[in-house]
Amino acid sequence: MTGKERIINTLEHKSTDKLPWVPFAGIHAGALKGYTATEVLQDSSKLFASLMEVHKLYQPDGMPVIFDLQVEAEILGCELAWATDAPPSVKGHPCSEEATIPCRCLLPKETDGRLPMILETMKKMKETVGETTALYGLICGPFTLASHLRGNNLFMDIILNERYVKELMDFCTEVALKMIDLYVGAGMDIIAVVDPLVSQISPDHFTSMCNDSFSTIFNYIHSKGVKSSFFVCGNATRQLEVMCNTKPDSISIDENVNIIEAKKLTDDHNITIGGNIPLTTLMLHGTQQDNMLYVINLLDQISHNNLIIAPGCDMPYAVPFENAIGVQQAIRETETVRGILTNYKASKEVVDVSLPDYDNLLKPFVEVFTLDSATCAACTYMMGAANEMKAYFGNAINVNEYKYTEKINIARCKKMGVTNLPSIYINGKLKWSSLIPSKEEFIKVILDTKLV
């Protein structure tokens, strides 16, 4: 059985010889060849060489060609900030000042933005490994794209201007359908609709404002004769049911969701589930044995039908390659690896961190715990909400971001009991977890903060 057959069979709920493995190596692919994130996301030959390295080292059953949720936004006029070790982030939102809908003349065409280099790479990957490896074409989900276009004001619109949100979502759905045409035309076997921000709104808001868009997108993917996946980041536990109702072939979650519980729900809907391997604590900072142990424990606790083993999201740039190899070995050589790990105990590095005296602060202290606001869209907009407060209150408040990619911040999260990312704490107390507050609500909570 080829890797591609393994993936397709899993998505069609048929039996497979082994569990399928999909390393989400986006910018990390570039690291394997010594290219920066900017290089690998802009240069077709560098991207292709990096993907082939992923293919050689990690022996995937399926793999994404590019993991960058800003491709569509860039075409639609969003200004991007580029980084060497992270995907670009959106720093300018064309609809932020006025609630407008972008011109349909901007709907993506194969000559727009970075699409020529992406489509070229997709076609080359299809020719080279596409017979045996399932290729994922990742598109930006409509709600995240709407956030890119409108910025943080979108979270206010959800409450005050639902009609506009729906119109903007319709436009973003049209964008998605165009991208599907292009990516399926370039040979992609699976279209993954990556929408990290849906975890940041309530299931009711998802149903009223996002359901039609996602249903339309998954229906359209089905009509093209390829498979679909719904990628989400953050604690999407409460959204899983409404996500299932939009009928994707599979759902991919990150470490914020308990995959064992989530799988019971997705199994009820006969939808395949994947993802969940922790990106930073394990893949970035753990040892190879830690990674192996995590996968073995997961495989022991979860039913193997309707399951794809994958990282929680786009792997961090600097993940040691032996860690991803460790995951792959644990899936493919489970019993051998189990033997190797018999006497292994997970590493526990102790990092000391001191917390402020929250009860005696002189002004409100807004602490934002993120995976990384430069790489995770949900974190970008959570941090964006906090930055708006800093701009509004100035020196009357303090704002700080703690990125989970740094060990000291992981220790801080443990000490403070932070269980979900992104989250906002004010003076040591949890205010929002996986829910981006509107500007008005945020201002009110800061004004209500009691000080000494």
Add this chain to the structure above:
Amino acid sequence: MTRIFLITGFLGSGKTSFLKNVLGGSLEKVGVLVNEFGKISIDGSLLLQEQMDLIELNNGSIFCSCIKEHFIKSLKDLINKKLNYIFIESSGLADPSNMAQITELISTQVFYPFEYVGSICLIDGLYFEQELNKMVSVERQIKYSQVVLINKTDLIDAIQLQKIIKKVTMINPEANIYNMSFGIIDFQSLVFNQSPKIYQNTTNIENNRPYVIVMRLKTEIKIDIFLEMIHQIKEHFHRIKGIVGKDENRFKIDTVQQKVDINTYSGISTAEQTVVFISAIGVHAVSYIVNAANEWIPDLYELET
């Protein structure tokens, strides 16, 4: 001198049938420019005749800035071919308010003399009232026409016809109004007595054009099964039209509002096994098509936007 005629009319009013009848007459050296909202031209495919200059302009309205430049260039190319007649069949949702402005602009840029005789607006006798209330382009098409042809009069009674004439006259008291059925009328008898000089900005802009979905059938399917599918979803579309079948076994499907027409088709066609859906509810019409298609013709079709 080339005489130019614009043909307007809401979706399904009978523009293509009318033009086909005109082209089947005694006119010589004729050029046709067909405009459709979708990516695929069904009408152009139906009009195709030997020794005729046919230009298809798809994916938008010729009056919208999105393809207006392309329209102007195509029209200039046709005029420079020194034809006797040029017919421009606009899309059903076209707002031709700026047509006189376009011809005025072209007059300084071509080498052969031409006259823009005027606009012929077709009206669907059966659905006129609903369409007039729903779409601003219907009123604009009447307002900027020199001749109004009320089509499908065989399907309405005299009282209904008088009501339509009254409404048309209120919108455009200068236009000459004719009645017809099946798009048949003596073209040479039409009188254009108003010089088309006035214009204003069109309401056709990129963002208000209807969403169009193209279905390509992968294999031959039974026409009655396809029709069952169409009946299930037709209420969500302004128009569904296309050619189903191959070779000797082809059917032309044309759905306007709730009325489905199906006829065997034997003419020349470049768009076999292709059906265009013009959505009345935006992008989410995709879901209605997919759900119905999965029920009636699973795995036998592919969609494109």
